[in-house]
Amino acid sequence: MDQLKQIIRDIHDFPKKGIVFKDITTLLSDAKSFNRMVDLLAHRYVGEKIDQIVGIEARGFILGAALAYKLGTGITLVRKPGKLPYNTCSINYELEYGSDSLEIHEDAFQKGDRVIIADDLLATGGTMTAVVELIEKLGAEIHECAFMAELEFLDGRSKLPEGKVYSLLKF
Numbered sequence: 562m563d564q565l566k567q568i569i570r571d572i573h574d575f576p577k578k579g580i581v582f583k584d585i586t587t588l589l590s591d592a593k594s595f596n597r598m599v600d601l602l603a604h605r606y607v608g609e610k611i612d613q614i615v616g617i618e619a620r621g622f623i624l625g626a627a628l629a630y631k632l633g634t635g636i637t638l639v640r641k642p643g644k645l646p647y648n649t650c651s652i653n654y655e656l657e658y659g660s661d662s663l664e665i666h667e668d669a670f671q672k673g674d675r676v677i678i679a680d681d682l683l684a685t686g687g688t689m690t691a692v693v694e695l696i697e698k699l700g701a702e703i704h705e706c707a708f709m710a711e712l713e714f715l716d717g718r719s720k721l722p723e724g725k726v727y728s729l730l731k732f
Contacts, residue, residue: 566730568594569710583710583732585681589623599624602707602729603631611704612674613637617692618644618663620681624709628679637669637676639692650699654691663691670701683708683728686717693722 568591570584588594602624611632616625617639629636642651642662649664670676678692689706696703706721711728718726 562730565594565598566710566732569730583682583712585620585709588709595627598709598729599627599631602709603628605707605727606632606677606705609704610675611677613670613676613701615639615665615676615678615692615696617678617680617688621679624681624707625679628677628707637665639663639665639695650695652691652695652698654687656687657685661688663688663695665695665699667699670696670699672700674701675704676701677704678706679708680706681709683711683717683721683726684715686715686720689717690720 565588568588570587572582572584574580575582588598611634614625614629614634614636616622616636618641622638625636640663642664645664645666648667650667651662651664653660653662676696678689678696680689683689693703703722703725706726708728710730710732713731
């Protein structure tokens, strides 16, 4: 895990002064590291009954698609408003710097589908909390919220369903 963590680049003062941004593009562009990360994450779910992976715009699409491929499932996309072509269910939520909205196709799941929500990074947990609510509103069951990395000092995990959060790398 330390080797994977070392590949992630720190960008100081991005997107604003005082923040140290974890740039995962360095890990994604390194084939060996990307493959290792996906294999490690997917291994956790081998043998589990998973119906769908949910990928959150935009970096969650990368992780979600790779996980779906490895686990032999489909991927469902959660997007910004106006990006999905069919009828959607939406949620508005608060962020530390304002508010935002997300949408998912209203027919994305069958009642009781077991899903893994995949995203690159767990920080404050605001976006993932909204996605959990959106998915549960559509009748799916959250198997786990899976992250490539977690910023533990921001305690986003505490906002998510207890015992249903997994992060491969922790900072």
